[in-house]
Amino acid sequence: MNVIIKPCINFIFSLGRAFCFLGEVLWCIISGRIRFGELLKQIYEQGLQSVVIIALTSLASGIVLALQGYVMMVRFGAKEYIAQLVALSLVRELSPVFTALIFSGKAGARIAAELGTMNVNDQMLATRTLGVDPIEFLVAPRMLACILVLPLLTVFSEIVGIAGGYYIGVHEANIPSSFYINQTLKSIRFVDFFSGFAKIIFFSGIVGWVCCYQGYSTKGGSLGVGKYTTNAVAYSYILVIVFNTILTKVILTLWE
Amino acid sequence: MINVENIKKSFSGQVILDEINLKIPSGEILAILGESGTGKSVLLKTIMGLLKPDGGKVEIDGVNMTKLPERKKLDLRKKIGYLFQEGALYDFMNVFENIAFPLKEHTKLSRGDIKEKVLNVLKVVDLEGVEAKYPTELSGGMKKRVGLARSIILDCKVLLCDEPTSGLDPIRSRDISDLIRDVSKKINCTTVITSHDIENAFRVSDRLALLREGKFVAIGTQQDLESSEDLFVKDFIR
Ligand SMILES: Nc1ncnc2c1ncn2[C@@H]1O[C@H](COP(=O)(O)OP(=O)(O)OP(=O)(O)O)[C@@H](O)[C@H]1O
Ligand SMILES: [Mg+2]
Numbered sequence: 001m002n003v004i005i006k007p008c009i010n011f012i013f014s015l016g017r018a019f020c021f022l023g024e025v026l027w028c029i030i031s032g033r034i035r036f037g038e039l040l041k042q043i044y045e046q047g048l049q050s051v052v053i054i055a056l057t058s059l060a061s062g063i064v065l066a067l068q069g070y071v072m073m074v075r076f077g078a079k080e081y082i083a084q085l086v087a088l089s090l091v092r093e094l095s096p097v098f099t100a101l102i103f104s105g106k107a108g109a110r111i112a113a114e115l116g117t118m119n120v121n122d123q124m125l126a127t128r129t130l131g132v133d134p135i136e137f138l139v140a141p142r143m144l145a146c147i148l149v150l151p152l153l154t155v156f157s158e159i160v161g162i163a164g165g166y167y168i169g170v171h172e173a174n175i176p177s178s179f180y181i182n183q184t185l186k187s188i189r190f191v192d193f194f195s196g197f198a199k200i201i202f203f204s205g206i207v208g209w210v211c212c213y214q215g216y217s218t219k220g221g222s223l224g225v226g227k228y229t230t231n232a233v234a235y236s237y238i239l240v241i242v243f244n245t246i247l248t249k250v251i252l253t254l255w256e
Numbered sequence: 257m258i259n260v261e262n263i264k265k266s267f268s269g270q271v272i273l274d275e276i277n278l279k280i281p282s283g284e285i286l287a288i289l290g291e292s293g294t295g296k297s298v299l300l301k302t303i304m305g306l307l308k309p310d311g312g313k314v315e316i317d318g319v320n321m322t323k324l325p326e327r328k329k330l331d332l333r334k335k336i337g338y339l340f341q342e343g344a345l346y347d348f349m350n351v352f353e354n355i356a357f358p359l360k361e362h363t364k365l366s367r368g369d370i371k372e373k374v375l376n377v378l379k380v381v382d383l384e385g386v387e388a389k390y391p392t393e394l395s396g397g398m399k400k401r402v403g404l405a406r407s408i409i410l411d412c413k414v415l416l417c418d419e420p421t422s423g424l425d426p427i428r429s430r431d432i433s434d435l436i437r438d439v440s441k442k443i444n445c446t447t448v449i450t451s452h453d454i455e456n457a458f459r460v461s462d463r464l465a466l467l468r469e470g471k472f473v474a475i476g477t478q479q480d481l482e483s484s485e486d487l488f489v490k491d492f493i494r
Contacts, residue, residue, distance in 0.1 A: 117347075126344035127304050130358050130406075131334035133326075 021213050028133070028140045035141055043144035046107040050153060054102055058157040061094055062086055062164025072171045079173050083183035086165030091188055091196045095157040097244050100203035103150055104236035108211035111142050112232035113213025116225040124216075139212050146208030147201075154200045195251045202247060203240050210236045257282040258303065258414065258444040262312035265298055272298050274470030285440055285447040287457040289492065290467035296450035297341055299467070300418050303448065304338055305329050315412045316414060334362050335447075339417040343399035345391040345406070351378070352387035355406050362410060372383070372487040377405045382431065401432065405408035408439050415440060421456045429453065433460045454493050466492060 028034075069085040115138060118124050127134040162184060169175045214232035218224050260278040260462050264271075272295040280286050290296050301307040303314050305321045311423060314321045319332060326375060345354045355374045359365055365373070378384055381401040391399055421429040433456040440447040451457040457464055465475040466489060474481055474489045481493055 095366050121347070122340050122342060122344035123346055125301075126328065126338075126340060126346075128306065129304060129333055129336070129338035129340075130331075130361065132361055133330055 010111050016096060017217070018209075018213050021216060022209050024135050025140050025143050025209075025212065028136050029144055033133075033140070034144065035137065038137070038141035039145055042141045043149055046103075046110075046142075046145050047149045047153065049110065050103050050106045051156070053106065054099055054153055054157050055160050057098055057102060058090070058095060058161040058169045059164040061098065062090065062161035062166075063168055065089055065094075065161075066165040066168035067172070070168065075172075080175060080179070081172060082165065082169045082175065083180045084187040086169070087162055087184045087187050088192060090158050090161040090165075093244075093248070095154050095198070096196045097202040097240065098205060099154045099157045100150065100200065100207060100240045101237060103153060104207045104211065104232055104240065105145075108207050108236055109229055109233050111146070111208075111211040112215040112218075112229040114227060115139065115142070115212065116218030116228050119216065120225055125191055134216075139216055143208040143212045146211070147204045150204035150207065151197065151200050154196070158196075168212075185221065191234045191255050195255065198251065199244065199247050202243060206239045206243065207236045210239065219224065257284075257317060258448070259315040260299075260303065260312070261315070263299070263302055263309045263314065264311040265295070265302060265307065265309050271339050271470050273302070273309070274452040276470070276472065278465065278472070278475075280448065282446055283441075283444050284463060285437065285449070285461045287461035287464045288448065288450045288467055289452060289454070289457055289464055290450075291492075292452060295470065296467060297418050300338075300416050300448065300450055302397055304333070304336065329470065334358075334410065335413045337410070337415040339400070339403050339415075339420055340447055341418040341422075343391070343396075343403035345399055345402055347391045350388055350390050351383075351394070351402050354391070354402060355387075355409055358406065358410050374405075377409050380435065381405045382428070388462045395415040397428060400424065401415050401428075404432065404436075411443050411445075413445050415445050417447070419450055419452075421451060428458065430457050436460055 002153045030113045065086045066082055069082045070079060073081055073085070115124075118138065124134045124138070127137055166177075166180055166184070170177050211232040214228045214235070218228040220227070257285075258278070258280040260276055263273050265273040265312070276299065278286075284358075288296050288299065298307060302309050303316075303321070305314070305324070307335040309322060313323070316332065316336070321329065321332070321419060324332065345351075349357065352371075352374055355377060356370050359370045359373060374387065378387060381404055383401055383405070386394065386398065386402075391402070394402065400420065400423060404417070407415065407417070415436070417436060420432055424432060436447065436449065437460050439445075449457070449460060451460075463475065463477055463480070464481055465472050468488060473486060474483075474484055483487060484490065
């Protein structure tokens, strides 16, 4: 019995701690204790770090979608619909999920490792001895930057992906350029964009929370930093994928 | 000024501090001696409120640190300088920014004044010309001196130094000991240092306390310790 109960209790306690942590950070942000210098630095670093790889992935997914779509659609004589296929898949599903996953692997891991190392080297404690709240100085800027940057990166990813699809559509499938653009713009309704955007807002919160929390609670030297950083990325992946499924169902039920 | 009462602390069953009592009057410099691993750092962190004791209380200037919520503690700590054993400098800031950090946080000084103060304190700890270096480019002893500079840059009422002289060469150790004494007497702050360097502990302190197995086996001036009949004390300060 103990074998089951003990891990359950532990799990509930660690979940409780994670929520307390989230509460503290949110309270810090809501009560206006935001350090804009730090925030800008974080936005710059996190955004810049992931922008290239996100551009690459999005471009590739746009191209692949268009290529596969072309092969399929041509069988039904409906190659004009490539534009819709590419735009809707990217905006509703692929861009938010891919961006969140890539971002947590790059910027998220970085956040966790940075905070973790500071914890292990007593810099977190030192902040408190200097009369400064480490949540306000070190954690809140990172989490807030994450929440702001991820949606921007997603929009960027959508645009790049659609551009990739456009290239294939126009040059391989010989769809007229203006027709392709027109179809794309027509196909994306507000609901489509919004359902993707709602997801990414949610994901950005999850990634920021999980990675900051793991970094903040790191202990146990360099081994600990490794362990908690891996946890940060693994948990964000799992949570993003699980919540994507749930959110997709919810959004489809509510809006379609 | 600092009043430690019945402090108990253990880590996973291992008792580190066993009902420690200590009274440090205002302006005094006290050195806590003890073998490596006896809990000197733990005691200092408990006084600072970084570790929560299992029992007992710590009062600083009449305020009970152990019961204070974290926000209030942060406020109180502006008046307390703390030097970590490893320095604990921010590795994303260079030396100048590290030392200027408390000034930027808690004072309204202009850039020029901050710069002047920082360069001044760097001169005091004998580290001119390193202000643009990052902590990873410094030796252990240099880091410690930068850490010391950071903890004395705000005029504090209490100064807690964890092994200020370990890892320094004999000459620097003496200089740093004299520096701590000078600073402490000049701004009249109550100072606690930990050390296993007997000679410099004698040099710095007004009184010494010897920690062993969670208890103080001797508290007193240099003469008191030297005239002690206790075998461990004799052995330790020989
Ligand atoms: N966070 C911790 N978790 C578990 N045990 C700890 C922790 N911190 C310290 N200890 C234990 O407490 C004891 C005292 O450690 P402390 O760092 O206070 O020693 P010290 O007297 O400062 O030694 P040194 O002179 O080498 O710095 C050690 O045995 C250590 O194992
Ligand atoms: Mg120590």
